């Protein structure tokens with residue numbers, strides 16, 4: 359594995375490349391062109407400028423998170439073909455610049471969903487948390503406005519104000535889209551882009567739905583072992599793979615994460631590893647420190663499973679707690695993610711040495 363940190367780019371992130379460079383063992387960043395909108399072509403020049411900025415700081419771009427998918431592709435509108443063409447052009451430009459891992463998701467309207475972005479935790483930190491009762495009782499537009507208002511002034515990934523200013527229209531557009539439709543639209547998209555991925559050796563890594571069940575009655579299709587395998591089989595190309603996100607799959611405690619990892623060697627192209635504290639399974643949970651004993655997951659078993667399948671892709675700590683008074687995008691401060699990276703590196707070193 360290759361330890362990385364997510365970085366949103368100069369002007370969008372409170373964390374600088376210089377600071378990331380000082381986390382032991384972190385050699386690369388997972389980044390994006392944050393100013394682009396879903397459906398736009400990423401120009402070669404813009405990608406190269408980003409790459410040069412990262413490399414000047416002594417790091418590399420280990421992958422992109424995310425190249426977002428335009429809603430017309432997910433809905434399956436006739437206009438999708440043009441947006442898929444644009445996506446292919448972006449992949450070509452990334453491939454020409456030597457970038458070979460692209461994370462994306464296929465969630466309608468909202469990306470990850472949390473009901474509180476700064477829930478006080480027992481140790482005095484604040485964390486992102488989820489309460490199903492809140493989701494069940496709130497209007498989606500109000501929910502978006504609240505989330506946006508509580509993000510410390512940062513635009514959070516997947517919560518772009520331009521797109522979500524029209525939440526009601528978006529919901530209307532998805533009104534007749536079933537899970538089966540969404541799945542078929544994903545397969546249509548993947549089949550169209552695979553020749554380009556083959557040409558440039560680009561690994562596509564779909565991010566699981568977070569939480570791993572339908573919210574606001576919107577369909578969800580990447581929620582567990584069975585439907586992930588269905589997706590991998592529907593487009594059975596090694597470049598069609600998964601972002602193994604423990605925090606997303608782990609929202610549903612029926613998901614046995616080490617078992618999921620071991621079931622798909624060669625098809626996990628990227629890993630997000632973090633811990634959750636479950637209070638009421640399926641209804642109430644909050645994010646925890648990465649350390650196993652701070653939450654519900656056995657992080658050693660997760661890292662061991664990745665090691666056992668010979669995982670060589672980029673990995674990153676995921677949402678951290680906000681600690682030590684840091685002012686940052688919720689979940690994306692420096693301190694707790696740096697602690698997470700060190701902890702995961704420590705587990706990996708011990709696993710490597712003890713498995714020889």
Ligand SMILES: [Mn+2]
Pocket residue numbers: 565603604605606630676
């Ligand atoms: Mn994730």
